[in-house]
Amino acid sequence: MLLAIDCGNTNTVFSIWDGTQFLATWRIATDHKRTADEYHVWLSTLLTLTKIEARITEAVISSTVPRVVFNLRVLCNRYYDCRPLVVGKPECRLPVAPRVDQGTTVGPDRLVNTVAGFHLHGGNLIIVDFGTATTFDVVDADGAYIGGVIAPGVNLSLEALHMAAAALPHVDVTKPHAAIGTNTVACIQSGVYWGYIGLVEGIVRQIRLERHAPMKVIATGGLAPLFDQGFDLFDKVEDDLTMQGLVLIHRYNKDTE
Ligand SMILES: Nc1ncnc2c1ncn2[C@@H]1O[C@H](COP(=O)(O)OP(=O)(O)OP(=O)(O)O)[C@@H](O)[C@H]1O
Ligand SMILES: CC(C)(CO)[C@@H](O)C(=O)NCCC(=O)O
Ligand SMILES: [K+]
Incomplete structure (x- = not known):
């Protein structure tokens, strides 16, 4: 196994x-x-x-x-x-090589997401992964990782507010009922939640402007379902995209031994 x-x-x-x-x-x-x-x-x-x-x-x-x-x-x-x-070591082969600036090391999690995303949904994808950082991985028509976006993660943003401002408590992210918060916690939750909705919408819109083909948006990571509620941000949420990609890369390396 x-x-x-x-x-x-x-x-x-x-x-x-x-x-x-x-x-x-x-x-x-x-x-x-x-x-x-x-x-x-x-x-x-x-x-x-x-x-x-x-x-x-x-x-x-x-x-x-x-x-x-x-x-x-x-x-x-x-x-x-x-x-x-x-993944990322020279002995680990990938089905399609990334196309990025020479000398750039792409995060292995992004390469793995790319392989799984392409396997499940084909090319021309934007994969949004809500981890420590929120990353956007852009996948070309042939399945190559061609770059993307790295933004501060949701929990990191909340933690940064708490660390930097003496009067702001640690808050967990949830979907607020309204944008106007009537207490400190609700104000912070609103800032991060609606800020993130705007961030995802804005980045996806901008990436689409730079591409010449329709782009599907796939979301993964623990917080993806929270941002999927009631919005049309994502075409699909995949719970375990990275794990699926690891299995695919392992099989690819065995098959091409
Ligand atoms: N199975 C789970 N049970 C409880 N909380 C979860 C679960 N999966 C995800 N989460 C929540 O979602 C957050 C994001 O999860 P995810 O694994 O995608 O990234 P992470 O662990 O925060 O970051 P990284 O992958 O960069 O270490 C977690 O920090 C956690 O708060
Ligand atoms: C961006 C993170 C932290 C997301 O997990 C990871 O993919 C990473 O460390 N990447 C290295 C830089 C890059 O992917 O371009
Ligand atoms: K992750």
């Missing part, structure tokens, strides 16, 4: 793919100090608790945090006796 690991700046997600479906998905806060042994104790405990019989023999990793890759590699070598495929 395949262990797919999507390591973001905030959370790391582990999924087990049995060749047809995901058997389980677990998340843990990203921490570069976590050792391979700690990952193993955590993973094997969850496997036992959920009574999943998984014999992991292969692994694929996407990590936006370079420092964690070392311990994840040790985890795979020591406990699953395999060499993980790491």
